Amino acid sequence: MEIRLEQVSKDFDSVRVIEDLELLVHDGEMIALLGPSGCGKTTTLFMICGIHTVTAGRVLFGDRDVTHVPPQERNVGVVFQSYALYPHLAVAENIAFPLRIRKEAKEDVEHKVRKIAATLHIDSLLTRRPGQLSGGQQQRVALARALVRDPAVLLLDEPLANLDTGLRLEMRSELRRIQQATGSTAILVTHDQAEAMSMCDRIALMNEGQIEQIATPSEIYVRPRNKFVASFIGSPPIAFCSGAVSENMFKGPGFKFELPERLQAAAIKPDSAVTLGIRPEALQPGLDIPVSGMIAFVEPQGRETLYGLQLPDGNMLRSVQAGGSRFKLGEHVRWGLDRESLLFFDPDGSGI
Amino acid sequence: MNARRAPWLLTMLLVMVSLPILILYTWLFVDSVSVSAPGSIWPKAFTLKNWRFLFETIEGHASIWRVTFNTLVFALCTVTVVIGTSVTAGYALSRLKFPFRAQFLGGVLILHAFPSISLIVAIFLMLRLLGLYDTLAGVILVKASLEIPFGIWVMKGFYDSVPWEIEMAGIQDGASRFQVWRRLILPQVQPAIAALAIFSFIAAWSEFILPLVLAPSSETQLLSVYLAGLLTDDYLSDYGLLKAVGLFYILPVMVFYLFTQDKLMNIYSGATKG
Structure with a gap:
């Protein structure tokens, strides 16, 4: 179902945490609310499921206005960060709970529980208690409970945060598979930007209660709307250096x-100050725009090596290169920039 | 070596400390079924005469069965009122927002700290006014209201330890606030309910001052008051009888305690399994 937030605002004790938020999630789409902690992404999620009331604006599920509909009647499946399984109920009863509340017929409940358990590969766990399950299994049970009622929308609140690294990678693709299967x-x-990038169709990057940009993972990386988006997305992070533009020439430090x-x-005003954004892969030896500097740090990371290149004016650029330490600390080098992947921002931070 | 000896030492120490109590109980039992010469500790002969109160009414005193029945009714009703109130009030204080919540919590705590004896005159007057003086209902109300503050605090503590996500998950799953409480939250605090029930049962069973002052007549008498009556009866200096009645009085509590002590421990640990 299509989910739409229109001009949504939220106050907590007269502090505005969300201001005029606009969000459209297409039917069958998986979208990420990504942002630093305190940016309002969980608040937004809770407004969609109804735990938080909306101060102003409208929430729409398809054509239905649910702004003032209590959470029980919204038919939203939520997977909480802590999974929030019911510890006194067996797995099967945990999954069946939403159906039991709706008073569905016994055979229907059994059938649906079995079906969703099969999709999630937890059929063998149905008689166990949540306390007897591993983190990954609990995760799947929580997901099954959210999906069994055929929800209008599935909300996932940091679902992978409590898993260890190996399992997190596995569940990433597994979550995506299940979302697409259902x-x-x-x-x-x-x-976690890697999570958002790898799992979702689109990313809504939030900051201070507002959405900075909504775009596909590749678009948000290649064409960030402003400096915040550019610096938040990408690891190792982008480097900025300031310069001036005149007659279609950019003059940077050195x-x-x-x-x-x-x-x-784009017809940039002559002599206007412009910030240049350089992603680590845009700075490589042998490219056509020469940049000289001194290597300030070398971080071997196995498959690749991260270098810090210090420009004469003190600015630090980063470069990711294929593995092996070909350059040494303190060495003076002359590398080059890739013209096409450079990013430009005007003085107020918007991308050009 | 040390690891092996330590439990032994500990056991010995515990035995030493609890020995006086054990001796007292044993003595109580032995004396209730034997005859001994005045001033002597050692029993002379076995007798069941001390237990005659079970079959005949001691002159000038109520029937033991009537009194036992009263005590049971008193204890069970107190438990019901305490549990009913604490389980709901504890939830409200833990989870709901309402005006003067903090003041209410503080007030409940102060109430708990109040020695009941200091209120006894006021309570006596109030019961008289309400027409509940010398009725079981009156003492039940008073005893329960003195136990409730403790119950509310215990239950609130347990509710506080139930993660609120469970509640939110229940709401998202379509359950009403009441269904969430009844079907998801209550089972989590079930150990606390059991412990609180046992605790208030024992407290009610051993209550003495309140029934003595508020329900003294023979129709409403409780075991503790009955026993005290025997003790102060000038025409009756039968210590064997007193000991038998005393044993009869504490026996249910001891048996009860033996079977439920593991549950009672919960009240101090505040454990929810998950």
Whole structure:
């Protein structure tokens, strides 16, 4: 089902935490609410499921306005960060709980529980108690309980945060598989960009109660709308250095080059201050815009090595290169920038 | 070596400390079924004469069965009132927002700290006014209301330890607030309910001052008051009888305690399994 937030605001004791939020989630789509802690992503999630009331604006499920509908009647499946399984009930009863509350017929309940348990590969666990399950299994049970009622939307609140690293990778693809298999519309709240990038169709990047950008994972990486998005997405992070533009030339600290074609068309005011964003892969030996500096740090990471390149004016750029330490600490090098993948921001931080 | 000896030492120490109590209980039992010369500790002969109160009414005193029945009714009703109130009030204080919640909690705590004896005159007057003086209902109300503050605090503590996500999950699953409480939260605090029930049962069974003052007549008399009556009866200096009645009085509590002590421990640990 299509989920739509229109001009939604939320106050907590006269402090506005969400301001005029607009969000459209298409039917069957999985979208991530990504952002630093305290950005309002969990609050947004709780407004969709009804735990938090909305101060202003509307929440729509399809054509139905649910702004003032109590959570019980919204038919939203939620997977909480702590899973929130009912410890006194066996797995089967945990999954069946939403159906039992609706007073569905016994055979129907049994059939549905069996079916969803099979999809999630937990058929063998149905008689156990939550306390006897591992973290990953509890996760699946929580997911089964959320999905068994055929929810209008599936909400996932940091579902992978409590798992250890290996399991987290496995559950990432597993969550995606299940979401696609059931065709549910899903909203994932996370602060982990790798999770958002790898699992979701689109990412809504939030900051201070507002959505900075909604785009597909590749689009948000390649064309960030502003400096915040550019610096939040990408690991190792992007480096910025300031310069000036005149006559289609960018003058930075110790280097200058002709702007790429798409920016020449953007008609930047002559002599205006512009910030240049350089992703670590855009700085490589042998590229056509020369940059000289001294290697300030070397971090071997196995498959690749991260270098810090200090420019004469003190600015630090990062470069990720294929593994092996070809350059040494303190070495003076002359590397180059990849014109097409450079990012440009005007003085107030918006992308050009 | 040390690890083996330590439990032994500990056991010995515990035996030493509890020996006086054990001796007292044994003596109580032995004396209730034997005859001994005045001033002597050692029994002379076996007798069941001391237990005659079970079959005949001691002159000038109520029937033991009547009194026992009263005590049972008193204890069970007190438990019901205490549990009913604590289980609901504890939940409200733990989870719901309402005006003066903090003041209410503080007030309940102060009430708990109040020695009941200091209230006895006021309570006496109030019961008289309400027409509940010398009725079981009156003492039950008073005893229960003195136990309730403790019950509310215990239950609140247990409710506090139930994660609120469980409640939110229940709401999302379509359950009403009441269904959530009844079907999801109550089972989590069930150990606390059991412990509190046992605790207040024992407290009610051994209550003395309140029934003595508030329900003294023979129709409403409780075991503790009955026993005290025997003790102060000038025409009756039969210590064998007194000991038999005393044993009869504590026996149910001891048996009860033996079977439920593991549950009672819960009240101090505050455990929810998960």
